[in-house]
Amino acid sequence: MDPEAVVKAFKTWSLLAALVATGCTLTPDARETLASLPESVPAPDDNPTTPEAVELGRMLFWDPILSGNRDVACASCHHPDFAYSDGLAFPVGVGGRFISAARNTPTVLGTAFNGLTVDGQVPPEQAQMFWDNRAESLEAQALGPLKNADEMRGTAFGEDEILGELVTRLVAIPAYTTLFEAAFGAESVNATNLAKALAAFERTLVPRDSSFDRYMAGDDEAMTTSQIRGLHGFISQGCSGCHSGPMLSDYKLHNLKVPARIGEAGYGESVFPEPEGGAFRTPSLRMVTRTAPYMHNGVFETLSETVDFYHNIDHHIKVDPLVEGDVEVAHGQGDDILVFFEALSEGTFDRTIPERVPSGLPPAGGR
Template sequence: MLTTLVVILATAAAEPLPNTQIEALPKSAALPGDTPAKIALGRLLFFDPILSATRDVACATCHHPQHGWADARPTPLGVHASGIGPARRLVKGAVFVPLTRNTPTILNAAFNGIESGKPFDPSQSPMFWDNRVHSLEAQALVPIRQSEEMRGEVCSEADSVSAMVQRLKNIPKYLRLFQTEITAEKVTQAIAAYERTLIAPDTPFDRFMRGDKTAMTAEQQQGMAAFQKAGCALCHNGPMLSDFKLHAIGLTDSATNRTEFRTPSLRNLKHTAPYMHHGGSTTLDEVLLFYDRL
């Protein structure tokens, strides 16, 4: 037992203390290759259900601007459903295939993984609640492959991406807009270029952190002080108010038995309810009470 304790203490001592600094976002997430033409093409693709094998689900179906670039549902409905946000329903006769995790907003996702005082590499940006892929480009292909999200039963997972490319090649407008050979890589690069424009770096918090001390109300400043004093910034830190690490907080995933989930960003929360990876908390008060009981 003594040996085990020594190992635990040595491991804890070796790990650096978390950087609890909070700060403003950069004012741009654009990369050098993000031309206006590529961004416009990415926007068109983002809102076009042609990317789905069933041709009825777009990226914007679950990441809609009316709902904070999420869907305002506890968990999303992909194929075989109609409508947007809370009004989305299964079509008549459809078999319900549940998605078990809340839709994260795409707003500011271009900054996923950013840390205070460290170089930021967009190619290593962690995506999804379990950080299973990295970069906006890699994330864009995952729903296209998933049967519950955009593939349905139309084709196999192995064929889903090539079938999506072929659907685009069959549309003269896309042949003209891509200008060169349509590939999966070029599709994801265009979508990512558009998503890098979906940022909100000029909030009252950002302006306050850049030096405008009138940008936040006295009550908001008191809340920020309480946030830091309570230790919230141990996990919710950096420009995105997230350390992007996986943590066990006592909630599991019924689909995979996963117990560790990524720290969500706290940005734009007023627009992205419900909360937590399972969408089980409808208000921020419920979230605070949950953590108070841990």
């Protein structure tokens, strides 16, 4: 184990000792390691979260006009019924096709706080996006699926053509030109402002008032005894070594050798080939009970399967040092950890589905 991993392991066990010593009340150090969400949501200076930009972004998010075939929208894969994920291992892209080579659809909830760790918040322009951290900022992320042939672009337009095509479509819809003008000024329908509007709306999708948040804010009665035991077990098992901070993620890439799923390239092999499929970002555990299936490829249908995976990792294969070692879950502790996950998933969030969108197409492609 490298020195950094040793230090983190020591801090984890020290934190557990403090928890046990104080009973149900978390110590200041524990509250710093696992914290409630900040009240204010960061936004770039050049894209403040105004009501006008949010309303435009909401319409765009639900409108299939942004897909090459006009059949899917952002909300097709990020739907409130599934806590703004899609409930599928394989996402469904343009043309109604399952994208077997794609990664599991992450929730959009809380992405406004991507990069927020125990060390603080990164500037929103540097917030890491996607399973491999390949984009920075919600604005940059917003354009990725629009340009992807399998997700939303389709094959009728090239990657260098699709954004111009979408702008042409939006300019031709008077309701959209009005919304863009209200948000960004006259003659403002362009790809940059399209991304800004989507990002502004997504920054409003933050889960609030969960039992976990109220507990971390000082309400010792907010979580049940079982959930508190689960929190202690979560820490004692080393889960908080990666799942820490207000978003329960360190936003780093880790190689866990997750098994391939049926239909995925490399299925039948015990691990993904490297470098592709090697290291993926620690996902946030916010709304975790509502966003099955799990892992970057959706290989596990339940949280129980996911927890079992961590306790049965094949250590003959080189894996991330933070998951090395064979730690058995104490009797009953596994169930308590699953109950603790429920405390992370009880928050409220905007579930509004527009009755109509400016294009006149079915919102979210009629899903």
